[in-house]
Amino acid sequence: MSKDMNPxxxxxxxxCILDGQSENGTIDxxxxxxxxxxxxxxxxxxAKMEWRPMKSAPLDGSPVLLFMAGEKNVRRQMIVGAWDKDNNRWTAVAAVYRLVPAFWLPLPPAPSCQ
Structure with missing residues (x-):
């Protein structure tokens, strides 16, 4: 397959190939x-990644990409954060300040380093 093809x-x-067919075959x-x-x-x-409402975000401490809409003196930004069960709030990963996210996006899996 050529890399010049559209997705x-x-x-x-x-x-077509997965179905056991020749991609270069013809029909009609x-x-x-x-x-x-x-x-x-x-x-x-x-497969498109789309922003999701906060009510659907995981509350198990998994890191996700959060979007701050710029409310309550917080500038518009994206940050990796997680739900802090102990304090019942969103926090930035490796930070201790409270977040007020508007949307979230799951992180891609980490690359395999072998």
């Missing part, structure tokens, strides 16, 4: 991989 075409071709005069465009589009849409 939708790359995903559709990958699904069209490239076979185009048959997989609806599934590829759905997978790409589902």
């Amino acid at each position: 939708l075409e790359r995903a559709a071709r990958a699904l 005069g069209r490239p076979l991989w185009q048959k997989y465009i609806p599934e590829a589009r759905a997978a790409l849409e589902g």
